Amino acid sequence: MLDERKLAILRAIVTDYVSLREPVGSKALVERYQLGVSPATVRNDMAALEEEGYITQPHTSAGRIPTDKGYRLFVDRLGAVKPLSAGERRAIEGFMAGAVDMDDVVRRTVKLLAQITQQVAIVQYPVLAQAIVRHFDIVELTAGRGLVILVTSSGEVSQRNVEIGDAPSDSIADLRARVSTVTVGKSVAAAAEALGKLTETLPKDLENLGATVSAALIEMLNAGTSRVEVAGVQHLTRFSDQYETAIKPVLEALEEQMVLLRLLGEAAGDDVTVRIGSENPYEPLQNTSVVASGYGADDQPVATLGVLGPTRMDYPSTIAAVRAVARYVGRFLK
Numbered sequence: 001m002l003d004e005r006k007l008a009i010l011r012a013i014v015t016d017y018v019s020l021r022e023p024v025g026s027k028a029l030v031e032r033y034q035l036g037v038s039p040a041t042v043r044n045d046m047a048a049l050e051e052e053g054y055i056t057q058p059h060t061s062a063g064r065i066p067t068d069k070g071y072r073l074f075v076d077r078l079g080a081v082k083p084l085s086a087g088e089r090r091a092i093e094g095f096m097a098g099a100v101d102m103d104d105v106v107r108r109t110v111k112l113l114a115q116i117t118q119q120v121a122i123v124q125y126p127v128l129a130q131a132i133v134r135h136f137d138i139v140e141l142t143a144g145r146g147l148v149i150l151v152t153s154s155g156e157v158s159q160r161n162v163e164i165g166d167a168p169s170d171s172i173a174d175l176r177a178r179v180s181t182v183t184v185g186k187s188v189a190a191a192a193e194a195l196g197k198l199t200e201t202l203p204k205d206l207e208n209l210g211a212t213v214s215a216a217l218i219e220m221l222n223a224g225t226s227r228v229e230v231a232g233v234q235h236l237t238r239f240s241d242q243y244e245t246a247i248k249p250v251l252e253a254l255e256e257q258m259v260l261l262r263l264l265g266e267a268a269g270d271d272v273t274v275r276i277g278s279e280n281p282y283e284p285l286q287n288t289s290v291v292a293s294g295y296g297a298d299d300q301p302v303a304t305l306g307v308l309g310p311t312r313m314d315y316p317s318t319i320a321a322v323r324a325v326a327r328y329v330g331r332f333l334k
Contacts, residue, residue, distance in 0.1 A: 023059070132186065162213060295327070
């Protein structure tokens with residue numbers, strides 16, 4: 001366990017390296033920070049930090065830079081996450097205010113995250129299987145044709161055209177009420193199961209119509225999604241000027257939807273998860289960090305969003321931005 005002085009030196013090295021993108025020397029630390037000790041003591045503490053694997057010296061004559069282990073301790077020991085300014089909060093609200101549907105919400109969210117953090121932003125579309133059924137309806141369109149409508153807590157509005165034959169309006173209203181009773185307020189999985197049981201208990205005059213509507217609904221309930229949106233790829237130039245070894249592997253990974261879903265997958269909770277460098281499960285991305293959070297209504301995450309960037313990212317600001325955007329999108333879904 002590091003004492004408070006060594007932790008202060010590590011925090012200073014991380015802060016300077018993130019800001020200046022250059023190895024940090026003991027002289028710079030003494031000049032910029034009120035550490036209350038001599039330069040010789042700072043050098044000794046830096047040597048101890050290096051021996052324990054928290055910092056490293058990239059070149060013999062250079063200063064030190066944080067390692068993945070150093071960044072991890074820095075993140076774990078953050079006293080507080082830097083709050084967003086009033087201007088940043090207004091920008092989030094203004095940017096998201098005009099969203100008209102879930103596709104629009106996702107597109108706005110990914111652009112907003114990339115803009116605020118200056119990193120690559122990734123937003124997963126809501127996973128329908130984790131959502132709650134909010135509304136169900138059957139609408140008569142023309143003779144023999146109807147429209148089944150499903151609205152969930154994830155913001156998804158799904159529609160299917162169905163054949164309703166010559167079913168009278170009162171039969172359609174009866175089925176609408178029965179289906180609403182067993183689906184609204186339940187999870188998608190529970191609603192699908194309830195629909196299966198409902199079709200077995202319908203009166204004879206509703207059997208055919210009920211089977212048609214239930215089949216369409218179950219298809220909609222089981223549809224789910226594994227799509228993601230990405231924005232801010234231009235920020236990859238901040239990684240390094242070494243295209244083949246640093247940027248190209250990240251670009252290739254960003255083209256793989258399953259890789260992105262895996263990156264976001266472990267951040268299913270409603271708070272922020274940070275994975276640094278070698279902690280990432282996908283080897284080509286082990287020179288990056290991922291800051292991600294689940295989002296959804298009523299503290300029930302239905303998908304995940306986050307950012308990917310170099311390990312020398314501004315963690316306090318990035319964590320604050322990801323958390324704030326996730327919570328705002330969650331309020332939109334209510």
